[in-house]
Amino acid sequence: MRRARGRRGAAAFVAVPAAVALLGGCGIQETDVIEAGGPASFQAFLDRDYDMLLFFRSPDGGLSTVIRTTGSPSADTAGPVPTEKVVSALLAGPREEDRAAGLTTALPTLGRGDTVKVEPAANGRVTTHLPIALKPLDDTALRQLTCTIAYSQDADGQIVVELRGQDGTSRSGTCQLAPGGTSLPETGD
Amino acid sequence: MSTGTGGSTGGTGARRSRRARAFGLRTRLLLAFLLVAAVSAGTTAALTYREARNAVLQTAQDTAVTSFRDQVQQTAFALPVQGGDDLDALLRDIARRGKPHPWVVFAEYGSVRASSGENAESTVITPELRRAARADPHGSFERVVKDGVPYLTIAMPMVFKTGPYSLVPSGLVLYAVMRMTDEQVNVDALLMAARDGALPGLAVALIPGLIAARSVLRPVRELREAARSMGSGRLDTRIPVRGSDELADLAHTFNESAAQLDHSVRELRDAEARARRFASDVSHELRTPLAGMLAVTEVLDEDADHLDADTARAVRLVSAETGKLAVLVEDLMEISRFDARAAELNADEVDVAETIRKTLDNRHWTDTRIRTELPDGIRARLDPRRFDLVIANLVGNALRHGGAPVTVRLRTEASSEGRAVLVTEVTDSGPGIRPEALPHIFDRFYKADAARTRSAGSGLGLAITLENVKLHGGTIRAGNLPGSGAVFTVEIPLHAEEAGG
Numbered sequence: 001m002r003r004a005r006g007r008r009g010a011a012a013f014v015a016v017p018a019a020v021a022l023l024g025g026c027g028i029q030e031t032d033v034i035e036a037g038g039p040a041s042f043q044a045f046l047d048r049d050y051d052m053l054l055f056f057r058s059p060d061g062g063l064s065t066v067i068r069t070t071g072s073p074s075a076d077t078a079g080p081v082p083t084e085k086v087v088s089a090l091l092a093g094p095r096e097e098d099r100a101a102g103l104t105t106a107l108p109t110l111g112r113g114d115t116v117k118v119e120p121a122a123n124g125r126v127t128t129h130l131p132i133a134l135k136p137l138d139d140t141a142l143r144q145l146t147c148t149i150a151y152s153q154d155a156d157g158q159i160v161v162e163l164r165g166q167d168g169t170s171r172s173g174t175c176q177l178a179p180g181g182t183s184l185p186e187t188g189d
Numbered sequence: 190m191s192t193g194t195g196g197s198t199g200g201t202g203a204r205r206s207r208r209a210r211a212f213g214l215r216t217r218l219l220l221a222f223l224l225v226a227a228v229s230a231g232t233t234a235a236l237t238y239r240e241a242r243n244a245v246l247q248t249a250q251d252t253a254v255t256s257f258r259d260q261v262q263q264t265a266f267a268l269p270v271q272g273g274d275d276l277d278a279l280l281r282d283i284a285r286r287g288k289p290h291p292w293v294v295f296a297e298y299g300s301v302r303a304s305s306g307e308n309a310e311s312t313v314i315t316p317e318l319r320r321a322a323r324a325d326p327h328g329s330f331e332r333v334v335k336d337g338v339p340y341l342t343i344a345m346p347m348v349f350k351t352g353p354y355s356l357v358p359s360g361l362v363l364y365a366v367m368r369m370t371d372e373q374v375n376v377d378a379l380l381m382a383a384r385d386g387a388l389p390g391l392a393v394a395l396i397p398g399l400i401a402a403r404s405v406l407r408p409v410r411e412l413r414e415a416a417r418s419m420g421s422g423r424l425d426t427r428i429p430v431r432g433s434d435e436l437a438d439l440a441h442t443f444n445e446s447a448a449q450l451d452h453s454v455r456e457l458r459d460a461e462a463r464a465r466r467f468a469s470d471v472s473h474e475l476r477t478p479l480a481g482m483l484a485v486t487e488v489l490d491e492d493a494d495h496l497d498a499d500t501a502r503a504v505r506l507v508s509a510e511t512g513k514l515a516v517l518v519e520d521l522m523e524i525s526r527f528d529a530r531a532a533e534l535n536a537d538e539v540d541v542a543e544t545i546r547k548t549l550d551n552r553h554w555t556d557t558r559i560r561t562e563l564p565d566g567i568r569a570r571l572d573p574r575r576f577d578l579v580i581a582n583l584v585g586n587a588l589r590h591g592g593a594p595v596t597v598r599l600r601t602e603a604s605s606e607g608r609a610v611l612v613t614e615v616t617d618s619g620p621g622i623r624p625e626a627l628p629h630i631f632d633r634f635y636k637a638d639a640a641r642t643r644s645a646g647s648g649l650g651l652a653i654t655l656e657n658v659k660l661h662g663g664t665i666r667a668g669n670l671p672g673s674g675a676v677f678t679v680e681i682p683l684h685a686e687e688a689g690g
Contacts, residue, residue, distance in 0.1 A: 026380055028246065028339035028373055031332040033317050036254045036343075039326040040363070041356055043265040044349035053351065059300050062323055064360030065349075067268040101269040102300020155352025177358055 048080040048155065054090050055147045055177075056103040057140050063147065063177065064103055066094070086152040087116045087128065090144065106141035108132055118149075125172075126153050127162040134165030147175035214409065215402040219395065226394030227387075234383035242376045246332070249289055249372050250341060254330055256288035257343050257365045266347065270298040270361055280305040284365075292343075292367040298360055313340045313366050322346050322362045332369075339369040408436040412443060424451040469525035472518045479515050486511045513647070520649035524633070527656040534660050536570045541611060542599055544573055548580045549597075558593035559584070567601055569611045569683050575657040582650045583615040583677050591617025591675055601683060609683040610663070616676040621669040630667045631655045 044067060046053070051069045058064040068089060070081055091110035094103045114131035128149055134142075142163070150157040162172040260283045270276065280294040284305035287294075293306040295314070302309040318331045322344035330343045343365040348356040411428045418426040426447060430440045486508035493501040493508075526532045542563035549559060580597070587595040598614040622630060629635045634648040658665045663681035670676050 028242075028332065028334065028369055028376055030334050033315075033321045033329050033331045035321075035325075035327045035329045036250075037258065037328045039328060039346040039348045039356070039358070040258045040261045041348045041350055042262060042359075044268060044359070045265065046349065046351060048351075053357070058298075058360055060323060062360060063358075064299050065268055065357055097271060098269050100271065100301075101298055103269060151351055151357065156355035157351065157357070158355070 050081070052081050052086045052089055053148065053151045054086070055144045056094050056098055057106050057144070059102045059104075061140065063140070063143060064101070066098055066103065068095075080152065083118045083126075083128070083149055083152040084116045086148060087118070087130070087145070090148045091116070091130075091132070105144065106138055107144060121153055121159065124158070125160045125162060126150075127164060129164045131166055133167040134163055134169040134171055135167055142171055142173070143175070146173050147177055150175040215399075215406055218402040218405070219398040222394050222398030222401070223391060226391050230387040230390040230394075234387040238379050238383040241379050245372055245375050245379070246369075249369065250330060250332075252289050253287070253292070253341055253365070253367055254328060254343055256286075257292070257345060257363075258328060260286055261345055261347065261363050266359070266361060268349075268359055268361075270296065270301050272301040272303050276301075276303045277305065280363075283363075287365065287367065290367055290371060292365040295364040295366070297362050297364070311342075311364060311366050314342050314344070314364050318342055318344050318364075319362075322364075326356075326358045339373055341365075341367045341369055343367075405436065408440060412440065415443065415447070419447060419450070424454055465525060465528045468521060469529065472521040472525060475514075475518050476522070479511070479518055482511050483515055517647040517649070520647040520653060523653050524649055524656070527653070527660075532656070532660055534572045535574070536572050538568055539571055539573055539576075540565070541567045541569050541571070541576075541613075544571070544576060545580055545597060545599065545613070548577045549584065551577075552581055552585070554584060554588070558588065558595060560594050560596045562596065562598040564599060567599060567611065569681065571661065571681070572657075575660065579654050579657050579679060580613070580615075582654045583679070586650060587615055587617035587619075587675070587677075591619030591621075594618055604680065604682075610680045611683050613679040613681075614676060615679075616670060616674055618674045621673055622667060622675045624669075627667060627669075631665070 046067055051067050054066045054068055055063045056066055070085070088110070090105075091107055093105050093107070093109045110131065116131065117129040119127040119129075126149065128145075130145070137145075145163055146161045147157065149161045149163075150159050153159050153161075157175045157177070160172055160174055162170060164170045264279060264283060266279075276296060280296055280303060284292055284294045293304060293311070295304040295306075295309075295311050296302070297319075304311070313333050313335055315331060315333060318329065321327075321329050323346070326346040326348060328343070328345050330341060333340045333342055345363045345365070347359045347361040347363060349359055351357050408428075408431070415426045415428045424447065427444045428440045430437050430444065486504075489504045490508045493504045496504065523532075542565050545561070545563055549555060549561070584595055584597065595618075596614075596616045598612075598616070600612050601609055602612055604610045626635075631651050631654075633652045635651075636648065655665055658679055658681065661681045663679060665680075666678045668676050668678070
């Protein structure tokens with residue numbers, strides 16, 4: 001008798017928290033961050049004949065994209081803005097409107113006289129000679145350079161970029177910004 | 190003594206049954222039904238509620254995320270994003286078209302912070318959501334409850350097309366914050382519905398519980414009533430057998446046992462009645478020859494002086510023993526009448542002191558051996574003959590076995606039940622009654638003094654006294670005084686409503 005009553009008591013002790021747990025999740029609960037589809041693409045009105053795509057540094061350490069127009073189509077060739085010009089613009093640093101948005105650069109600023117030399121792309125690979133030393137550059141700076149050059153050379157940015165510095169250092173890599181984009185191997189097609 | 194024990198057992202029994210009632214069969218059955226109903230209704234309601242709530246929230250979230258993406262995809266932004274009124278107006282435009290409810294849109298690019306609301310930066314968006322939006326270009330959302338208000342926060346990293354196949358993250362992230370008040374109302378309504386559905390279920394579950402409890406309890410109650418009825422002597426009690434379940438079996442067994450018990454008890458009673466009738470018949474049959482013998486022995490007694498000494502002693506012995514035998518037969522017949530419940534109480538309103546004085550006078554107990562404390566004016570309903578026998582027997586016993594002086598006291602007092610009782614005490618100055626003899630002093634043929642086996646009495650005197658007092662509805666006690674001497678106390682109700690049996 002007493003044991004039966006004890007068992008019944010134990011059952012009640014199990015049932016009550018169970019009911020409380022069932023009813024406890026009432027109302028709307030918080031959730032974790034849940035992934036929901038891809039990003040949203042918006043109209044940027046990018047015209048590769050007029051516009052340059054430059055990558056600067058955000059305050060949070062990431063890269064922010066800037067579209068800078070050259071005002072007129074490139075005079076000499078009917079095609080995209082030449083990469084030398086784009087890299088020079090990048091090395092010239094953020095303009096006032098860029099700085100107003102909090103953008104900075106991790107690259108040293110370059111004087112007017114120094115020139116950038118870009119070898120024609122071949123085999124999905126482009127080599128750029130830069131009038132700066134590569135060794136002291138940090139990761140953000142290298143990504144700025146690589147991505148700017150990659151998107152200047154290829155609309156999809158799918159190209160291996162080799163950087164040659166004034167100090168003889170060379171670096172190569174791909175710009176890995178695209179969502180879901182795969183980086184090309186060193187010896188791409 | 191016996192009534193006291195009976196009362197105390199009855200008390201504990203009642204207490205036990207009352208405690209059992211608090212957690213009785215009915216309560217337990219009802220609780221079991223309620224528990225089962227509560228568990229099933231509660232589980233069903235809770236699961237249904239959870240599924241419905243999740244569906245409501247899922248729909249709202251999916252709608253919000255999809256429509257947010259659609260809205261921002263139709264918008265153009267210049268890079269770098271310039272904060273200011275234009276951006277705010279743009280965000281307000283997006284916010285207005287929010288689905289399912291208007292939302293507040295926030296834009297973050299570099300150090301630019303803008304929103305469609307009053308504050309440029311949201312207090313609801315968590316660092317985790319920001320980190321997820323920056324680290325990985327995927328749309329994501331998070332439900333946040335702040336100050337009891339649930340919010341849906343959506344982060345949408347913005348990308349743009351550079352070529353036919355590639356999208357470039359712009360560093361711009363748009364956030365939408367939507368209050369989920371409507372959803373909360375819906376979810377609360379669901380909860381209400383779940384509760385309102387479950388509670389009547391519980392109430393309905395009480396009905397079969399009550400029916401089941403009744404079907405079990407009614408036979409149990411009948412059984413209890415029957416057992417009580419049998420306990421109070423009605424051995425012919427039987428219970429109706431209904432159905433063919435275990436309780437019906439129990440009722441059947443009870444009836445069989447009751448029948449057997451009834452049979453055994455009737456046999457015993459018959460045997461006892463036969464024995465009593467035999468004793469009564471024997472004493473009756475003995476009376477007639479004894480009367481003749483008494484007459485003869487009286488004559489012989491008178492002529493004993495003329496006989497020789499040995500014969501005279503024998504004749505006197507025969508005469509004395511015949512007298513004792515006559516007394517014994519009279520007492521036996523009296524006891525037989527009590528046993529046969531044939532003794533009748535011829536009650537009369539009398540002055541008690543007067544009655545006792547008459548008793549003592551008739552027995553010639555008027556000398557110094559007897560002291561009386563008999564206040565006048567106490568009137569009670571008594572059978573004068575039987576009360577006379579009681580007093581005469583007690584005083585006679587006191588004179589015979591105790592020592593003079595013998596005191597007879599009379600008084601009235603309130604009994605423990607609050608009724609007025611007449612108390613008559615007879616005390617002697619003898620050695621008192623041995624303690625081991627006290628419990629048996631009223632037994633038939635019990636001799637308090639084992640050595641005095643052939644006393645003057647029949648051995649039935651105190652038994653007859655007890656029966657006479659009981660017939661008055663009173664009690665009699667025997668005890669010893671603190672010093673020495675025995676005391677017999679007779680208590681008789683002054684106004685006996687029912688002085689019989």
